[in-house]
Amino acid sequence: MNSKINSRVRLEDLARALKLSIATVSRAMSDSSRVKPETKQRVLSKAKQMGYRSNQIAKSLSSGKTNVLGVIIPRYDEPFFIEVCRGIDYYVRKHDYRILINSSRNSFKYEKENVLAFERGTVDGVAMCFTHETNSYEHVEELIDRKMPLVLFDNISHKIDGAGHVKIDDFSSAVKAVEILIKHKNNSIGYIGGTSKKSVFNQRFDGFVEAHKKHHQSFKTRHVLNCKSYHQEHEFYEVFNFLSKLQDVPNAFFCSTDNYAILCIKALTKLGYKVPQDIEVIGFGNLHYSNMFTPELTCVSQPSFKMGEKVAEMLLNKIDKGFFISNTDQNSEIVLPTKLVYRDTTR
Amino acid sequence: MNSKINSRVRLEDLARALKLSIATVSRAMSDSSRVKPETKQRVLSKAKQMGYRSNQIAKSLSSGKTNVLGVIIPRYDEPFFIEVCRGIDYYVRKHDYRILINSSRNSFKYEKENVLAFERGTVDGVAMCFTHETNSYEHVEELIDRKMPLVLFDNISHKIDGAGHVKIDDFSSAVKAVEILIKHKNNSIGYIGGTSKKSVFNQRFDGFVEAHKKHHQSFKTRHVLNCKSYHQEHEFYEVFNFLSKLQDVPNAFFCSTDNYAILCIKALTKLGYKVPQDIEVIGFGNLHYSNMFTPELTCVSQPSFKMGEKVAEMLLNKIDKGFFISNTDQNSEIVLPTKLVYRDTTR
DNA sequence: ATTGATAATACAAACGTTTACATTATAATT
DNA sequence: AATTATAATGTAAACGTTTGTATTATCAAT
Incomplete structure (x- = not known):
C-alpha cells in the first residue's frame, strides 16, 4: 500500500501525543470555535513541533473539495494562453486554489483525454479553450452533465449551455483595426491570419470584410492568406x-x-519594403x-x-454557488473590451 | 459533506448492479488476473453503461500515489520556463503522469509557499527552479527530509544533497560565445545581463571574464551592465x-x-548603430x-x-526506485550540451 | 461420492481526514 | 447541593478506493 506511511505525521x-481525540485535533487545526483557545494553542505548537502537514488528499476525499482548478489550453507555446493561465492563477491563489494546466497539443484527441481526466474528481472546476480542431462538443456537454463547473474562454464558436463564456469581441475589434487602415487612405488592404478552422480567426476575418463593406471599399481574394502551418519557420515561409x-x-x-x-513585417522587409512608410501593418494580441x-508593432x-x-x-x-448559471443568465457571458495600441507600424 | 455524491457512480x-463485491469490481477495472475474463467483460460494459469514472482522489488516498508531479518555476512569463514545463509534460504523459505548475512570482516567499503546498501529499515528486532571491535552502532540504523526490533545474548555485540536478554549463557556454566575438577581432566587448543575484547570470558573466583572460584581452567595467529591472519597458530604458x-x-x-x-539591439539601432555591421551581438537562450x-539573433x-x-x-x-540517488551518484547531475547558433547579429 | 487443488469471488481493514451526534466537564442558577 | 445550560471533547461513520486474507465454487483425480 502506501509506502510513505511510516514517516508521515497524522492527526x-x-x-495520541496530546491525549486528545482526532476530532478535537482536526477542529483545532481548522480553528473551530468548538475547541477552547488553550487547547488550540497546544495542538498548534505540537503540530509545529512534530512537523505535521495535513494530507490534502484525505481532506479532499472527506470534504469533496480539492481546491484545484483544471485549465485546458490548446498548447503551451503560445504566450496568450500562458498569460490567461497567469491571470487565472493570480486570481485563484487569493482564494486558496491552485491550477492544474493541461495542454491539448493542438489536438482534439488530447482535448478529450484532458476532459476525461478532469472527470476523475481531481478538480473542482474546469476552465478551457477549444483547439482549432474542435467542432463537436459531447465531451464538454458530458462534463456539464456530471455537474462540473465549466468556463470556456477565447475561441468560442458555439455557446455551450450550462457553461460560462469569457471572450473578447473579435469581430468588432477587427473592424476597428481595419477601419484605421482605411482611414489612413489605404485603398488596398491584405489579410494574413491563421487557419480558418479556428473560430477567432474567422471572426477577425469577418471583421476585415465588414470594415470594407462599411466603407464601400473592396479587397482582393488574392490578398488574403489563411496559413496552414504550425511551426514558426514554416509559417514564415508560407507568408514570405x-x-x-x-x-x-x-x-x-x-x-x-x-x-x-x-x-x-519580416517578409516585407526582406522583399525591400519599408514598414510603415511603404506598407502599414496592424497585429492582434499585444504579446509582451x-x-x-x-519597428514596434501597432495592434489590437x-x-x-x-x-x-x-x-x-x-x-x-x-463552484461557490454550487449551481449552474444558465445560458440565459446575463452572467453566463463576459465580453472584455479591447483597445487599439498605436505604435510604429502604422503612420 | 460531499455535495456531489448523489450523482456519482461508484464501485x-x-x-450492486452486477451482484458482485466491490473488491471484484475493483480488480476487474484494473485488469487483475484474479477475475475471470467473462466477469471482467461484464464489469467493463456495465461501467461504460453507467458512466463510471474512477475517483482519483480515493485511489490516491488508498494507493499513496497521485500520479501528479509538482513543478515550481520562478515565473510564468518567461518562455524558457514554459518550454521546460512543456518538456516535462511531454515526457511524463507517456507514463500516465500530469503536472501541477506553480509559479513563485519571482519571490522567495512564494517559493516557500509552493514547496509547503507540495508537502501536503498532492504530488509524487517535485521539479523546481529557484528564484533569483533564493539563497537559503531549508525549504528544499525539508522536502527531501520528508522523502519527496526532488529534481532541481537551471539556476543552481548550490548542490542540494539528495536532489537531482539538471543544467547546462553556463560558464563554458559563455566562454565559447565570447571567444567568437574575440576571434572576430573585436577588441572591446560589452556585457549586458540580468541581476547578479541570479546564479546563472553570474556564471555567464564569469565565462565572459574567463574568455578575456584566456585570450589576454581586457574589458572595461563601464561596459558591463547588470540590469535590475523586471518589467520589459523598464529594462529597455535601463539598457538604453x-x-x-x-x-x-x-x-x-x-x-x-x-x-x-x-x-x-533595439537600443543600438535607436542610437544609430547598425547590427552586425557596426556592432556584433550574441544572446543566450534561443527563445522561439x-x-x-x-536581424535574426545569433545566440547560445x-x-x-x-x-x-x-x-x-x-x-x-x-519515484520508481523509491529511494534517493545520492549526491555522489553520477546520476544525480546531468549537464546538457549547448550550441552556438549563428544567425544575423554576428558577421 | 470424496478429496484436493485451484480458480473465482467476498469480506473487511486501511488510507487520513471531516463532521453529525453523543458524552462529559464546567460554571452559572436556584 | 441539585439543576441546568453550555462549553469542551469524544465516538464513530463516511468519503471511494485497494488489497491481504478468507471463503466458496469448480473441476479433475481418486
Whole structure:
C-alpha cells in the first residue's frame, strides 16, 4: 500500500501525543470555535513541533473539495494562453486554489483525454479553450452533465449551455483595426491570419470584410492568406511565399495575430519594403514581446491576463454557488473590451 | 459533506448492479488476473453503461500515489520556463503522469509557499527552479527530509544533497560565445545581463571574464551592465540609458539572455548603430521568437525542452526506485550540451 | 461420492481526514 | 447541593478506493 506511511505525521499521531481525540485535533487545526483557545494553542505548537502537514488528499476525499482548478489550453507555446493561465492563477491563489494546466497539443484527441481526466474528481472546476480542431462538443456537454463547473474562454464558436463564456469581441475589434487602415487612405488592404478552422480567426476575418463593406471599399481574394502551418519557420515561409508571389502588394495588412504581423513585417522587409512608410501593418494580441521589435508593432490589445482573472472569478462563483448559471443568465457571458495600441507600424 | 455524491457512480454501485463485491469490481477495472475474463467483460460494459469514472482522489488516498508531479518555476512569463514545463509534460504523459505548475512570482516567499503546498501529499515528486532571491535552502532540504523526490533545474548555485540536478554549463557556454566575438577581432566587448543575484547570470558573466583572460584581452567595467529591472519597458530604458551614456561604445556585446540581446539591439539601432555591421551581438537562450526579429539573433542555444524531458526522466526514476540517488551518484547531475547558433547579429 | 487443488469471488481493514451526534466537564442558577 | 445550560471533547461513520486474507465454487483425480 502506501509506502510513505511510516514517516508521515497524522492527526492521529498528534492526538495520541496530546491525549486528545482526532476530532478535537482536526477542529483545532481548522480553528473551530468548538475547541477552547488553550487547547488550540497546544495542538498548534505540537503540530509545529512534530512537523505535521495535513494530507490534502484525505481532506479532499472527506470534504469533496480539492481546491484545484483544471485549465485546458490548446498548447503551451503560445504566450496568450500562458498569460490567461497567469491571470487565472493570480486570481485563484487569493482564494486558496491552485491550477492544474493541461495542454491539448493542438489536438482534439488530447482535448478529450484532458476532459476525461478532469472527470476523475481531481478538480473542482474546469476552465478551457477549444483547439482549432474542435467542432463537436459531447465531451464538454458530458462534463456539464456530471455537474462540473465549466468556463470556456477565447475561441468560442458555439455557446455551450450550462457553461460560462469569457471572450473578447473579435469581430468588432477587427473592424476597428481595419477601419484605421482605411482611414489612413489605404485603398488596398491584405489579410494574413491563421487557419480558418479556428473560430477567432474567422471572426477577425469577418471583421476585415465588414470594415470594407462599411466603407464601400473592396479587397482582393488574392490578398488574403489563411496559413496552414504550425511551426514558426514554416509559417514564415508560407507568408514570405505568399507575399513574394503577389504582383500588386497591398498598402496595408491586417494580421489576425501579432505573430503573423511580425512575420509579415519580416517578409516585407526582406522583399525591400519599408514598414510603415511603404506598407502599414496592424497585429492582434499585444504579446509582451510585440514592443520589443523594431519597428514596434501597432495592434489590437487583447486583455489576456484580465481574461484569466475573469475566467477564474466566474468559475469560483459557479463552484461557490454550487449551481449552474444558465445560458440565459446575463452572467453566463463576459465580453472584455479591447483597445487599439498605436505604435510604429502604422503612420 | 460531499455535495456531489448523489450523482456519482461508484464501485459500490457497479457491484450492486452486477451482484458482485466491490473488491471484484475493483480488480476487474484494473485488469487483475484474479477475475475471470467473462466477469471482467461484464464489469467493463456495465461501467461504460453507467458512466463510471474512477475517483482519483480515493485511489490516491488508498494507493499513496497521485500520479501528479509538482513543478515550481520562478515565473510564468518567461518562455524558457514554459518550454521546460512543456518538456516535462511531454515526457511524463507517456507514463500516465500530469503536472501541477506553480509559479513563485519571482519571490522567495512564494517559493516557500509552493514547496509547503507540495508537502501536503498532492504530488509524487517535485521539479523546481529557484528564484533569483533564493539563497537559503531549508525549504528544499525539508522536502527531501520528508522523502519527496526532488529534481532541481537551471539556476543552481548550490548542490542540494539528495536532489537531482539538471543544467547546462553556463560558464563554458559563455566562454565559447565570447571567444567568437574575440576571434572576430573585436577588441572591446560589452556585457549586458540580468541581476547578479541570479546564479546563472553570474556564471555567464564569469565565462565572459574567463574568455578575456584566456585570450589576454581586457574589458572595461563601464561596459558591463547588470540590469535590475523586471518589467520589459523598464529594462529597455535601463539598457538604453546605459548605452547612450557611453563615450566609447564597444564593438560587440555578449548578453546573458536573448531578451537583453534584443533590447540591446533595439537600443543600438535607436542610437544609430547598425547590427552586425557596426556592432556584433550574441544572446543566450534561443527563445522561439529569437529568429523572428530582424536581424535574426545569433545566440547560445539552450535545450529547454530537452531539459524538461531530462528533469522528468530523472524524477520518475527517483519515484520508481523509491529511494534517493545520492549526491555522489553520477546520476544525480546531468549537464546538457549547448550550441552556438549563428544567425544575423554576428558577421 | 470424496478429496484436493485451484480458480473465482467476498469480506473487511486501511488510507487520513471531516463532521453529525453523543458524552462529559464546567460554571452559572436556584 | 441539585439543576441546568453550555462549553469542551469524544465516538464513530463516511468519503471511494485497494488489497491481504478468507471463503466458496469448480473441476479433475481418486
